[in-house]
Amino acid sequence: MSAEGVRPVTPPATMPGPDVELLSLAQDLLARVWRQGRHEVATALRTADGSVHTGVHVEGSCRRSSICAEGVAMGAARGALAPEAPLQVDSVVSVQIKPAGQFRIIAPCGVCRELISDYSPDATVWITAGETVEAMGALDLLPEKSRRQW
Numbered sequence: 001m002s003a004e005g006v007r008p009v010t011p012p013a014t015m016p017g018p019d020v021e022l023l024s025l026a027q028d029l030l031a032r033v034w035r036q037g038r039h040e041v042a043t044a045l046r047t048a049d050g051s052v053h054t055g056v057h058v059e060g061s062c063r064r065s066s067i068c069a070e071g072v073a074m075g076a077a078r079g080a081l082a083p084e085a086p087l088q089v090d091s092v093v094s095v096q097i098k099p100a101g102q103f104r105i106i107a108p109c110g111v112c113r114e115l116i117s118d119y120s121p122d123a124t125v126w127i128t129a130g131e132t133v134e135a136m137g138a139l140d141l142l143p144e145k146s147r148r149q150w
Contacts, residue, residue, distance in 0.1 A: 003034035007102045009095065012133045019126065019135075022046060022093040027103050029054050030095055041096050041106065043069035045077060045123075048088035053077040069094055070112040074119065089120035092138075105133050113141045 008027050011020045022044040030042035033056050041057035055072025070092065078087045096106045107127035108116060116123055117138040124135045139145060 003031045003097060005101065006031060006097050009103045009105055009133070014135065015126070015133070018046060019091050019093060019124070022052065022091060023095070023105065023126070025052065025054055026093050026095045029056060030097060030103070034097055041069040041094055043073040043092060043094040045070075045073050045092045046090050047077050047081075048090055051077065051080060053080065068109060068112050070108050071115055074115060078119075087119045089116065089123040091124045091126070092116060093126045104128055107141065113138070114145075117142055117145060 009023060011023055015023070025044040026042045029044070030039075033039045033042070038059045039056050040059070042054065043056075044052060044054045046052050053073045053076040055069045055074070055076060057069040058067045058072065060066045073092075074087065074089065077089065081087060092108070094106050094108060095103050098104050105126050105128045108125065116125060121139050123138040125138055125141060126133060126135055127141075
């Protein structure tokens, strides 16, 4: 399978325009760099200052060396900030290409849920729940999460 001709996700009516832009950027990035087993997820996120950052999943030969797209995007966002500025993510959209040739919005893995909620507990994270795409708060993805003071 190639990324050519993959059908995009139709944004839900509840997705605000700036988040539709994130969805489009994530799909465009993954369509450009997708390689099965190597680069299978792309993320676009927006920070509180309105900046947009993207990341792509980087698979390593030993699973532990792999890096999720959300972490790559968050690292890029942090790197763009002044040293004293906190990383504050407002919204996150991650996509994957399904075997049927369709993009799909996906929820972050457990590690990325922790990462997003550690740095930006008030972030909105778009997920697919069953057949519905919906927005959830980062902390809602981790019931009973222990809060840590950084």
